[in-house]
Amino acid sequence: MKKHFILSILIIAAVRIEAQPLDLKSRLLAIPGEVRGDSLTVQSPNVLKIEPAAKHRLEITHKGYLGFGTMIVFGALSWYFHQEAETTYNLYLHSGKFSEMKHYFDKTIKYDRLTGWSYAGFQVGFLITVISFNR
């Protein structure tokens, strides 16, 4: 789960946010020849004025909500089934009765399988979430 979360953060961080260029070159050419290159006597202070980039709004779409919800539901299910599998496996490990041992082991396998499927669902939710950013 932790690994998955870190991976999500990394992918979100990789989405490019485009900014307007400062167009510094053309502004520099506009400076008179006698003061160009002399930073102490800049007579046109507006030349180096930094203009803020246009804001790019990160919108969450319906698809994004669906993906995120799927992730939450299947992540919780996956955790629950995993806990159940661990509990039954511990019961199996210390059982001194063959029939009980088999019962616990089979149950562990069943929970492990459910954990796997839930995890797959979580992955699908994650995939939908990531795709929702791709506009």
Add this chain to the structure above:
Amino acid sequence: MKFIIIPIIALLIISCSEREHLNPFDPENPDTHGAPTGLVIVSNRNRIDLSWDPMDINGLSYYQIYRSVDSYNLSLHDSVTANFTYWVDRPVEYDRVYRYAIRACTVDDVSNLSDTLKIIPGPVNFIIADFYNFSVQKLTYDGEHVLMTNYQDSPIAIEVSSTLQKIFIADYWNEQIIISNWNLSSINSFNLHDRPLDMAFDPQLNRLYILGLDKKQILIYSTTGMITDSLPAPTSLPFGSHLCLDPKQRSLWISVPERDTIFQINLSASNRISVHPGIHKPRKIYAGPIDGGCWAATSEGIVNIENDGSVNNYLSEYFIYDISINAENGDVYYTGYNKNTQEWETGYLNRLANFEPVPLLGKETPYLYCIRVVPVAGQSGFLVLQGGTWNLLRFDQNGNQIGAIGQYSSRLDIELD
């Protein structure tokens, strides 16, 4: 898209796991097969001790002990409650084959039988000083089980006093004698200020005779560590020199392979030295337990020097690697290589038949460098060190292998307790 899908598939793959049957009681467990594990078996004279690993399962009530004597058919012999993981069988009879296995029982089910282990109890144990493996070990009578191990820096020679129930260990590099009890625990030590090469014990006077390498001397100590005397060695002593004591004639014998000579120091005649030259590369030497004198393993057979100085040579076409003398009847057991047939042979010289050689093992058991016989009346069993495998092999009196244990180095001193 590939950028996203590939890590997801990778995550799916690494998130897969497989459960293993790790309950020790589970017959599908690949390690235990549902049976108790860690079964260890040792014998010490007329008792056999069994121990095993505890089984951490619910409802465990008791362990069943299965046993057979001189047969493979195990039958239920005894049971112990689940609190115990050991069991003692006594009294047991010597030279009989005991086999044991155990089974764990819970309130509902019973486990599979553990591996079956075999042991042959006997009147003695072997004590092995392994110079290059830095250890002193006690082995069971059948030479297949380790009773106990104690680590020493450089144990080059050992002597055993049955009456004092002490083991004397000569430590080469530390130049000291370590006194151990029957359990190989060190109880005392004393410094020699000379590197010991070999050692002999005098049970009548409770004295230790120690061959000193650096100062070319024979140190005489009491068993409490008091020096009583020191004698100059008749020559310089190389690493392969050996010493033995003939308590009957009160003589010390020293073999010096580099000089092809054996020296005799007569302790009852003012330490008079007799020189016996022309003995090719004498190795281990032993005093004759019945007739006195000295027996030596040489590169040209087995040499016997009698008390009057006469020399007898047996198996002169053999390169004899080691000899051991049955203290009960004087038979001389040997292991060597026949230079004519180019085959290895192990056997004994029958004292009652004028030291006629009796081969016991042939070329099928080669490279036997060291031998130690079990002292019994009549034909005897023995323990040998095999080069190459570096295992100790235990044979019964008929030459049938009854045990094996490894691995040891080439320089051993073997005693019996």
